[in-house]
Amino acid sequence: xxxxxxxxxxxxxxxxxxxxxxxxxxxxxxxxxxxxxxxxxxxxxxxxxxxxxxxxxxxxxxxxxxxxxxxxxxxxxxxxxxxxxxxxxxxxxxxxxxxxxxxxxxxxxxxxxxxxxxxxxxxxxxxxxxxxxxxxxxxxxxxxxxxxxxxxxxxxxxxxxxxxxxxxxxxxxxxxxxxxxxxxxxxxxxxxxxxxxxxxxxxxxxxxxx
Numbered sequence: 001x002x003x004x005x006x007x008x009x010x011x012x013x014x015x016x017x018x019x020x021x022x023x024x025x026x027x028x029x030x031x032x033x034x035x036x037x038x039x040x041x042x043x044x045x046x047x048x049x050x051x052x053x054x055x056x057x058x059x060x061x062x063x064x065x066x067x068x069x070x071x072x073x074x075x076x077x078x079x080x081x082x083x084x085x086x087x088x089x090x091x092x093x094x095x096x097x098x099x100x101x102x103x104x105x106x107x108x109x110x111x112x113x114x115x116x117x118x119x120x121x122x123x124x125x126x127x128x129x130x131x132x133x134x135x136x137x138x139x140x141x142x143x144x145x146x147x148x149x150x151x152x153x154x155x156x157x158x159x160x161x162x163x164x165x166x167x168x169x170x171x172x173x174x175x176x177x178x179x180x181x182x183x184x185x186x187x188x189x190x191x192x193x194x195x196x197x198x199x200x201x202x203x204x205x206x207x208x209x210x
Contacts, residue, residue: 001183002208003034003059003194004176006074006105006139006167012039016171023176024056030177030209034059034188036167038074041067041084061194065105066091070131072105074139074165077195092134101198103137103165107156108149123152127159137198141166141205143178163198166205180208 008016009023018026020037027035037044037060044062052060063076070088078100082091095102132138140154141164157164168178183203188194197203 001033001059001186001188002031002177002180003036003061003183003188004032004168004170004179005036005076005165005181006038006065006142007035007170007176008039008065009037012037012042012044013171015040018171018173018176020052020060021056022173023170024052024058024060026173026176028058032177032180034061035176036061036063036076036194038063038065038167040065043081059188061188061191063191071107073135074103074105074167076101076103076198077191078102088131088134099195101136101163101195102134103139103163104131104135105139106142106145106149106153106169107138108152109142109145123155123159126156132160132162135162137163137165139166140164141179141207143168143170143175163201164205165198165203168209177209178207179205181205 009018009020010016043064049060049062066073066075067084068086068088078095080095082094138157140157141150166179166181168175170176181203183197185197
């Protein structure tokens with residue numbers, strides 16, 4: 001199954017320029033099997049997601065992107081919702097470790113503006129940060145950052161025992177499916193099954209739409 005794990009739609013994400021209907025139409029057009037709505041600090045209700053799945057006959061999953069004092073985090077399959085701008089340690093205490101899947105979103109996005117060599121970061125030093133002990137995974141490919149930043153994220157993750165995921169981070173139609181996570185299974189039908197597969201690591205993250 002080919003799923004874009006990180007997309008944003010309007011109006012729940014005001015920064016997005018596409019509606020759920022437009023997103024789904026585009027996702028089908030480019031050959032995706034599903035998308036995961038990851039609005040900024042807003043969680044779709046189960047009833048809303050069920051309505052979209054039935055109306056468009058397409059796999060719609062939901063999580064949300066948490067804005068924190070330690071960066072942005074992708075929360076999949078959690079029944080609880082946290083308020084924005086908390087420290088990651090507090091977020092993890094609220095969400096717990098036994099359910100869901102929490103990943104760092106676009107961990108080195110600032111490299112769009114400042115080059116890695118200019119910052120002078122070393123993967124070995126980055127991998128030692130406490131933040132990585134509080135998450136389940138890292139977004140190693142993000143459609144809105146440079147390939148250099150994505151490669152650095154992959155290098156850091158190779159030093160850690162975390163799951164590497166990927167998504168387009170689409171806010172525009174042309175970005176949908178730019179990066180996907182391709183699962184070995186074909187049976188993901190809801191958020192619980194998504195989390196189960198994310199934890200197995202039985203998937204490939206790749207560029208899909210140039």
